[in-house]
Amino acid sequence: MSKLTTAVLILFASIFFIGCQKEVSENPPATAATRGLAGNYKLISVELESVVSMETKDGDDNEKTVSLTHYISKDNKGTVKFDATTIATNNIAYTIDATMKGYIYINGILQDSVTSPLQLSTPPVSSVVPYEVIGTDSIYFSSGSFFVDASASSTPTASKPSGGKFKLEGDKLYITSFINESGIKDVQGYQFNQSTQARSTTILQKQ
Numbered sequence: 001m002s003k004l005t006t007a008v009l010i011l012f013a014s015i016f017f018i019g020c021q022k023e024v025s026e027n028p029p030a031t032a033a034t035r036g037l038a039g040n041y042k043l044i045s046v047e048l049e050s051v052v053s054m055e056t057k058d059g060d061d062n063e064k065t066v067s068l069t070h071y072i073s074k075d076n077k078g079t080v081k082f083d084a085t086t087i088a089t090n091n092i093a094y095t096i097d098a099t100m101k102g103y104i105y106i107n108g109i110l111q112d113s114v115t116s117p118l119q120l121s122t123p124p125v126s127s128v129v130p131y132e133v134i135g136t137d138s139i140y141f142s143s144g145s146f147f148v149d150a151s152a153s154s155t156p157t158a159s160k161p162s163g164g165k166f167k168l169e170g171d172k173l174y175i176t177s178f179i180n181e182s183g184i185k186d187v188q189g190y191q192f193n194q195s196t197q198a199r200s201t202t203i204l205q206k207q
Helices: 002-017
Strands: 039-058 061-072 074-082 086-106 109-121 125-130 132-134 138-141 162-169 172-187 190-206
Touching (some): 039 086
Antiparallel strands (some): 074 086, 172 190
């Protein structure tokens, strides 16, 4: 069970750093003005739902861990300014108070489950990142999320391109990003097949 226990701990530790991948669109870029994005906003909330699994073989046994997470941020602070080509954030910060659940399987049979609190406060972030509007409802951040300081090269998600769909409803701007990734992950010398499915929604309110 040591490999599985290690996997569960790694899953829990990595939840906050789940990134968002670009959604491909063949439509031409548009401007912020034509899509109504330009302006000043305050942060209302960030919601994340994720399922992360890690699977490996130990002798004749197939071992698998699955981690489920859902949170909606609290104590949201900071502002976001959209102009024609960049997004400038000012002291964006929030807290997370949720519970993660982990499940351990051997040969498809549930062996154990684990719950762990997810409680943290994000440090304030101020940054300027470029973006593009693609077509009528997609947005792309070439140098990473506007929640991460793009100049902080030591941050795992600092330079990872991200993006998603956006929707305007009244004075609210919803940006929803999806990730569906799989690959081999090395965890303390163990090789795991990891898959990640996640959806995050950021809500901003125009000022």
